[in-house]
Amino acid sequence: MIIREKIKSVISDALGTLSLPAGDFLLEHPADLKLGDYASNVAMVFGKKHNRLPKDLASDIVKQLYLDNYDWLEKAEVAGPGFINIFLTKKFLTETVSDLQVGELGLVDFGAGQKAIVEYSSPNIAKPFSIGHLRSTIIGAAIANLLEVSGYEIIRHNYLGDWGTQFGKMIVAIKKWGNLAEIEASQEPVKELVALYVRFHAEAEKDPTLDDEARAWFTKLEHGDGEAIAMWQKCIALSKIDFAKIYQRLGVEFDLDRGESFLEGKTDSVLEEIKKSGFVHESEGATLFFFPEDKMPPMMLAKKDGSSLYALRDLASDFGRKTEFAPDLIINEAGSEQKLHFEQVIEAERLLGWFNPGQRVHIGHGFYRFAEGKMSTRKGNVIWLEDVLGEAIKRASEFNPDSAEEVGIGALKYNDLKRDSKLDITFDWDDVLNLKGNSGPYLQYTVARAKAVLDKSDKQPEALTQLNEIDWELARYLYRFPEVVERSARDYAPHQLCTYLYELASVFNNFYAQEKIVGSEREEEKLALVLATVNILTKGLDLLGIAVPENM
Secondary structure (H helix, E strand, O other): OOHHHHHHHHHHHHHHHOOOOOOOOOEEOOOOHHHOOEEEOHHHHHHHHOOOOHHHHHHHHHHHHHHOOOOOEEEEEEEOOOEEEEEEOHHHHHHHHHHHHOOOOOOOOOOOOOEEEEEOOOOEOOOOOEHHHHHHHHHHHHHHHHHHHOOOEEEEEOOOEOOOOHHHHHHHHHHHHOOHHHHHHOOOHHHHHHHHHHHHHHHHHHOOHHHHHHHHHHHHHHOOOHHHHHHHHHHHHHHHHHHHHHHHHHOOOOOEOOOHHHHOOOHHHHHHHHHOOOOEEEEOOEEEEOOHHHOOOOEEEEOOOOOEOHHHHHHHHHHHHHHHHOOOEEEEEEEHHHHHHHHHHHHHHHHOOOOOOOOEEEEEEOOEEEOOEEOEOOOOEOOEHHHHHHHHHHHHHHHOHHHHHHHHHHHHHHHHHOOOOOOOEEOOHHHHOOOOOOOHHHHHHHHHHHHHHHHHOOOOOOOOOOOOHHHHHHHHHHOOHHHHHHHHHHOOOHHHHHHHHHHHHHHHHHHHHHOOOOOOOOHHHHHHHHHHHHHHHHHHHHHOOOOOOOOO
16 A cells, blocks of 8 residues: 555544544645645544534544554644644655665556556548647557556557548549559658548538538448449558558557447447437437436437448447457547547446446547647648657757657657646647757656766665655655556546656756765665666656657
């Protein structure tokens, strides 16, 4: 049990001794270390509930804590109107650093014995990666990593957009204005395809009959027309080659690479299964799922011609994954504009008895936007991710030519992950590729600096026996790593881990600036602090999908 949970447990026990029922309360790190390692509002919460003055209740809880003589408790104090500040012993901190410097990070495996499917990235075929695709790809990958290190067996699913009416549009555009052999021979075939897609929409605004042609070609595709199938398969093959290059550069991998087309021929049986529930009815020929008491708008599953819609395909996907993998958790990392869609799908699956509350989760991310509005592939106003990666590496090469790729891509990833994923990002080259301050390169440089100290010394780190004030400040950040990882995993929030890593790096750099390490009287013990920092920053960056260069 990590120290935070131990403290919460003993406070709950103290409430029981005082004949007060335990319940939820906050236990947080004060911004100012002078106020303790933890601060709790427990007396404020339960004092009001049970007609006790919070300050008096806080004093009684503190007395109970002292009675048990915990080896991790240096002191507990009542502050303000009834907050409790708790200080950890140097003995606890020195022992924790000793564990950390030998690689015992103390991570919590709360997901042990459970299986999670994390669906992320999920690009559309025949469209190159734009900067907008970056978010789902790296946020989803980081969440998968956090859950995996927390004990879950992870299945990483790339649910490709490889089916739908857009392929009718693509076929029409290729036949009217393109040449598939020339596209295939092009150095950038997918950009050729997207140019045709953009042209289709521009031409369709002038000639609406093009939309009818596109629907007709998609119907041919659905019915197995040879020409339609061949063109569709070629678009998929060209796109997958393009995607693989991006994924390799980003260091992103998948265990399951199935798109919407995998469900073709499977949705009818799933729809029949759903109909047994009594929630499905026809309206004007279309098939809809109606929620009890109109909790949400009806969800359309199939058109009047019987063709499946996005919601039914998502339900069929989950039904199949439930049957094949029996997951305890399925996460969709997808744009926040799909919030209502996923709320409907998740509620439907709960009503159908497929999953319990909390087993289906949608993590919605905000968008990269221009100052004047949203990016759109259809309108042709996007920033291609390949171009962003190239610019990131170019800028990093000026900073660190030997590790430009790791530094540039690390900067790009961290700049996104350090933000709450729900927030939009206004695209700005200098901001997106930030190499200074709270940035990926700053953390990478800190690791390189710490490793250089270890390489410079001819001595081996040893267990700490004492801490001076500068040592103590660093140690008081190091022990937090397991709880930060746990909270980041439970909240599906990589930005929480980013915040911690930046704070730890800042404290370490202060330690480095003020303390003589190599050649000091306590060199071996100070090296233990350095090695513990290296281990935590390296592991933390790895969980975020950010590489650590050997040299900076």
